[in-house]
Amino acid sequence: MSITNVRRDFDDLTIQDLLALILILGGFVLLIDLFRRLLIGSLTVSTLMTYLWTGIVDSLYIALGAVGLSMTYSILRFANFSHGDLITTGAFGGWTVAYLIAGVGAADFGSRLLLDADGGASATELGIDVLASPIAILIGMAAAALVTIGVALLIDRLVYKNLRGAGGIPLLIASVGVALALRYIIALVYTQDARGIIAFPPQRELTLPPQWVPGDIGPIASFTVSLHTLTLVSVALLLIIGVHVMLQRTKLGKAMRAMSDNRNLAQITGIPTERIITMTWVIGAGLAGVAGYLIVLDQSQISINFGWFLLLLIFAAVILGGIGSIYGALLGSLIIGLTINISLVWIPSDLNEVTAFTLMILILVTKPDGLLGGVETA
Amino acid sequence: MSTRDLPIPDNGLKRDVLLVGGIVLATVFLYFFFGLLAGVRFNAVVSEVESVIFFTAVFALLALALNLHWGYTGLFNIGVAGFMAIGMYTMAIITASPDGSPAGLGLPIWLGVIGGVAAASIAGAIIALPALRVRADYFAIITLGFAEIVRLSIQSDTLAEIEIGDRVYGTGGGSGISYAAPSNVVEWLFGLVGGVETRDNIAAALAVSETMVDRLVYALIVFLFVAIIYVVLRRIARSPFGRLLKAIREDEVVARSLGKNTKLAKIKVFTLGCGLMGLGGILWYGGRASSINPDSFMPIITFYIFVALIIGGAGSNLGSLIGGFVFAAFLWQGPRYFGVLMPDLDAPSTFYDAFLELGSLDVLPLVVYIADSMNELRWILVGLALIVLMIYRPDGLFGHRKETAAAIDLSSRSDRGDET
Numbered sequence: 001m002s003i004t005n006v007r008r009d010f011d012d013l014t015i016q017d018l019l020a021l022i023l024i025l026g027g028f029v030l031l032i033d034l035f036r037r038l039l040i041g042s043l044t045v046s047t048l049m050t051y052l053w054t055g056i057v058d059s060l061y062i063a064l065g066a067v068g069l070s071m072t073y074s075i076l077r078f079a080n081f082s083h084g085d086l087i088t089t090g091a092f093g094g095w096t097v098a099y100l101i102a103g104v105g106a107a108d109f110g111s112r113l114l115l116d117a118d119g120g121a122s123a124t125e126l127g128i129d130v131l132a133s134p135i136a137i138l139i140g141m142a143a144a145a146l147v148t149i150g151v152a153l154l155i156d157r158l159v160y161k162n163l164r165g166a167g168g169i170p171l172l173i174a175s176v177g178v179a180l181a182l183r184y185i186i187a188l189v190y191t192q193d194a195r196g197i198i199a200f201p202p203q204r205e206l207t208l209p210p211q212w213v214p215g216d217i218g219p220i221a222s223f224t225v226s227l228h229t230l231t232l233v234s235v236a237l238l239l240i241i242g243v244h245v246m247l248q249r250t251k252l253g254k255a256m257r258a259m260s261d262n263r264n265l266a267q268i269t270g271i272p273t274e275r276i277i278t279m280t281w282v283i284g285a286g287l288a289g290v291a292g293y294l295i296v297l298d299q300s301q302i303s304i305n306f307g308w309f310l311l312l313l314i315f316a317a318v319i320l321g322g323i324g325s326i327y328g329a330l331l332g333s334l335i336i337g338l339t340i341n342i343s344l345v346w347i348p349s350d351l352n353e354v355t356a357f358t359l360m361i362l363i364l365v366t367k368p369d370g371l372l373g374g375v376e377t378a
Numbered sequence: 379m380s381t382r383d384l385p386i387p388d389n390g391l392k393r394d395v396l397l398v399g400g401i402v403l404a405t406v407f408l409y410f411f412f413g414l415l416a417g418v419r420f421n422a423v424v425s426e427v428e429s430v431i432f433f434t435a436v437f438a439l440l441a442l443a444l445n446l447h448w449g450y451t452g453l454f455n456i457g458v459a460g461f462m463a464i465g466m467y468t469m470a471i472i473t474a475s476p477d478g479s480p481a482g483l484g485l486p487i488w489l490g491v492i493g494g495v496a497a498a499s500i501a502g503a504i505i506a507l508p509a510l511r512v513r514a515d516y517f518a519i520i521t522l523g524f525a526e527i528v529r530l531s532i533q534s535d536t537l538a539e540i541e542i543g544d545r546v547y548g549t550g551g552g553s554g555i556s557y558a559a560p561s562n563v564v565e566w567l568f569g570l571v572g573g574v575e576t577r578d579n580i581a582a583a584l585a586v587s588e589t590m591v592d593r594l595v596y597a598l599i600v601f602l603f604v605a606i607i608y609v610v611l612r613r614i615a616r617s618p619f620g621r622l623l624k625a626i627r628e629d630e631v632v633a634r635s636l637g638k639n640t641k642l643a644k645i646k647v648f649t650l651g652c653g654l655m656g657l658g659g660i661l662w663y664g665g666r667a668s669s670i671n672p673d674s675f676m677p678i679i680t681f682y683i684f685v686a687l688i689i690g691g692a693g694s695n696l697g698s699l700i701g702g703f704v705f706a707a708f709l710w711q712g713p714r715y716f717g718v719l720m721p722d723l724d725a726p727s728t729f730y731d732a733f734l735e736l737g738s739l740d741v742l743p744l745v746v747y748i749a750d751s752m753n754e755l756r757w758i759l760v761g762l763a764l765i766v767l768m769i770y771r772p773d774g775l776f777g778h779r780k781e782t783a784a785a786i787d788l789s790s791r792s793d794r795g796d797e798t
Contacts, residue, residue, distance in 0.1 A: 016511075019508075078515075079518065079519065110728065110730040110731065113730055114730050117728055117729075118727065159765050159769065163768060166768075166772070168514065169454055169514060169515070169518075170772055171768075172515065172518065173688065173764055173768050174764060174765050174769070176681050176684070176761075176764055177761040177762065177763070177764025177765035177768065178761065178765060180678075180681070180757050180758070180760055180761030180764070181757075181758050181761030181762050181765065182761070183757070183761075184754040184755075184757035184761070185754075185758060187751075187757075188729065188748065188751055188755070189729045190729075192754070312522065312523060315523075316523070319516065319519060347536075348535060348536055350530070350533065350535055350536070351531070351534050351536060353526070353530055354526075354527050354531055354534075357523040357524075357527050358527060360519075361508070361509075361520050361523055361524065364512055364520055365511060365512070368512045368513070368516060
C-alpha cells in the first residue's frame with residue numbers, strides 16, 4: 001500500500017467540497033447553539049468545563065495509543081488491529097507487577113498475581129492509589145511498558161516478520177488474529193471478569209489562579225480533580241513531548257521519518273530498516289502499554305477487552321489527522337476526545353461514540369488524506 | 379505449482395461435490411465415533427452433528443456473501459456484523475407481536491425475511507456510495523465504524539422505545555426484542571404433511587427427540603438457501619458481470635480504462651452482498667432463539683466469517699462452502715464438543731492453582747484447567763488460525779482456488795502452445 005495509491009477523483013471533487021462545506025456549516029451552527037445554551041442557562045459553565053476537562057483527559061489516552069498506531073501504520077504500512085490488545089497487555093502486565101510489590105503480606109500471592117481474579121486481594125486493603133503506594137505504581141508503569149514491548153517484539157518476530165512486504169490486507173488480517181489470540185490468552189490466565197482493581201483515588205481541590213501565586217486576586221474558579229487523573233495527564237504530556245523531541249532531534253527520529261516517506265530510498269541510503277522497525281515497535285508498544293496502565297489507574301476498572309473497544313476511537317483519531325502523521329494523530333485525538341464529551345450537550349451519553357465514528361466516516365469521505373494529510377512529518 | 383494443477387472451471391462441479399461430500403462424511407463419522415466411544419448419549423451426538431450442519435450452512439452463506447465482496451471484487455468489508463444486525467432487527471420488528479414489549483408489526487415471517495434482506499441491501503447501497511471513494515484499508519475502517527454505529531445505535535436508550543400512537547415500538551435497547559422465529563416455519567411444514575404425528579414418527583425412527591427433528595429440518599432449510607445462493611452466485615461469477623468484478627479486483631484502473639463503469643458494478647455487488655449478509659443474520663439467529671440483543675453483533679462476528687472464507691480460499695464460491703464447514707466443525711463446534719467428550723475432572727479454580735501443581739510435576743491440573751476454559755481456547759484457536767493461514771496459506775487451506783478473470787483459461791492455452 002504505497003502513498004501513490006491515494007488517488008483523488010477530480011470529477012467528484014465538487015461533491016466532496018459540498019460535503020465538507022456542510023460539515024463546516026454544521027459545526028458552526030452547533031457552536032452558535034452552544035453559546036445560545038450558555039446564555040439562556042440551559043447549559044452551565046461548570047458543566048461545559050467538566051465536559052472539556054474529561055474531553056482533554058480522554059484525548060490524552062487516545063493520543064498515547066494513536067501515536068504508536070500511527071507509527072506502525074506509517075513504517076510497517078498496515079492497520080494494526082492488535083494495537084488495542086497491546087494496550088490491554090500493558091494494563092494487565094503493569095498492574096500485576098504493581099500488585100506484587102504493593103500488597104506484600106496484605107494478600108495471598110496467587111490472588112495478587114492474578115489481579116484479584118478470585119476476590120482475594122481487594123484494592124482498598126492493598127492500598128492501590130498514588131499516595132499509598134507511589135513506588136509500586138511507578139515500578140508497575142515501567143513494567144507495563146517493558147512487558148508490552150517484549151510481547152510486541154515477540155509477535156513481530158513470530159508473525160509480522162514473516163509477512164514483510166505481503167501487502168496491507170494480509171497483515172491486517174494477521175493482526176486481527178494476533179489481537180484475538182493475545183486477548184484470550186490474557187483471559188485464560190486472568191479470567192474474563194471485569195473488576196475494579198484501584199482504590200478510591202485521593203482528590204485535590206484546585207483553584208484558579210493557584211494559591212502559590214502572589215497577590216490578592218482571590219479564587220476565580222475551583223474544581224476537584226482526582227490525583228489519578230492528574231497522574232495520567234502529566235505522564236501522557238511528558239511522553240508526548242518526549243516523542244516529539246525524539247522524532248525531531250535524534251538520528252533515529254530522522255531515520256523513522258525517512259522510512260515512512262520512502263522505504264526503498266531509506267534502505268538505499270543505508271538506514272538499517274529492520275532495526276528501525278524494532279525501534280518502532282519499542283516506542284509504539286511502550287506508549288500503548290503505559291496508556292493501558294494509566295487508563296486503568298484513571299478508570300479503576302480492568303477487563304480483557306477495554307483495549308479492543310478503545311481501538312476504533314484510536315483509529316478514528318489516526319485517520320482524522322491523516323495516517324502517517326504523528327502530529328495529525330495528536331490533533332485527531334484531541335478532536336475525538338472533545339467530540340465524545342462535548343457532543344453530550346446535544347445527545348444522550350450512549351450515543352456519543354456514534355458521533356465520533358460518524359465524524360470519522362464523514363472526514364474520510366470528504367478529506368481522505370486526513371486533516372493534516374499530505375504533510376508527512378513523521 | 380504448475381498451472382495445470384488449477385481446478386478447471388468448466389466441468390469442476392461434479393468433482394467439487396465429491397470433494398465437499400467426502401470431507402463432510404469423514405467429519406460426521408469422526409463426531410459419531412468419538413462421541414459414542416466416550417459414552418455420550420446418541421441424541422446428544424446427533425445434537426452436536428446438527429449444530430455442525432446448521433453452523434456450516436450459516437457460515438457458508440455468510441462466507442459466500444463476503445466472497446462476493448472481497449473474493450471477487452476486492453472490497454474489504456469488515457462490517458459484516460452491522461449488516462447482519464440491520465437484517466435481523468428489521469425482521470424482528472416486522473414479525474414481533476403488536477402486543478409485545480417493544481411492539482412489532484405482527485406481520486408474517488416471510489415478509490419479515492424479505493424486509494430484513496431489503497433493509498440490509500439499502501444500508502449497503504447507502505454506505506457504498508461514499509465509502510467506495512477511499513482506498514482499501516480506509517474502506518475497511520469505514521465499514522467497521524459503520525457496524526459499530528449500528529450496534530451502538532440499537533443498543534442505545536434513544537431507539538429502545540419509540541411511542542407511536544398507543545404502542546411502544548423500538549429496538550428494546552440492551553435487553554433486545556422478541557419476534558416470531560423463522561424456525562417456526564418447520565412446524566408449518568409438518569402441518570402440510572400430516573402434522574405432529576409425522577414428526578413424532580420420524581423422531582422414533584431416528585431414535586432422537588422431537589425437537590431434534592425440528593432442528594434438523596430447519597438446518598436443511600438453511601442449506602436449501604445456501605444451495606440456491608450458491609447456484610445464483612456461480613452464474614453471476616461466470617457472467618460478463620462476474621468477469622468485470624474479477625477485473626476490478628485485479629486492477630481497477632485497467633477495468634476503468636477499458637470503458638467499464640467500475641463504480642456502478644461495485645455499488646451493485648456491495649448491495650447484493652449486504653442483502654445476503656442480512657439474510658445470513660436472520661437465518662442464524664432466527665434459527666436458535668426467539669429474541670435478539672445487540673451483543674450478538676459484536677465486531678468479532680465479522681472475523682469468524684473472514685476465517686471461514688480464508689480457510690476455503692477467497693475468490694471461490696466452493697471455497698466458501700468448504701471454509702464454512704471446516705470453521706463450523708473444527709473451530710466453532712469442535713472445541714465445545716471436545717469439552718463434552720472430556721471426562722468430568724475437577725478443574726483448578728484459577729490458572730495460578732493449576733500452575734502450582736506443576737511444581738509437584740503434575741501436568742494434569744493445568745491441562746484440565748485449559749480444557750475447562752473451552753470458551754477462551756476457541757478464540758485463541760480462531761486467532762492462531764488467522765495468523766497461520768496468512769503466513770503459510772494465504773490462498774486458503776485447500777490451495778489456490780481463485781477463479782481467473784478471463785472467460786477462457788489463458789494459461790492452459792499457452793501451455794498447449796508450448797507442447798506443439
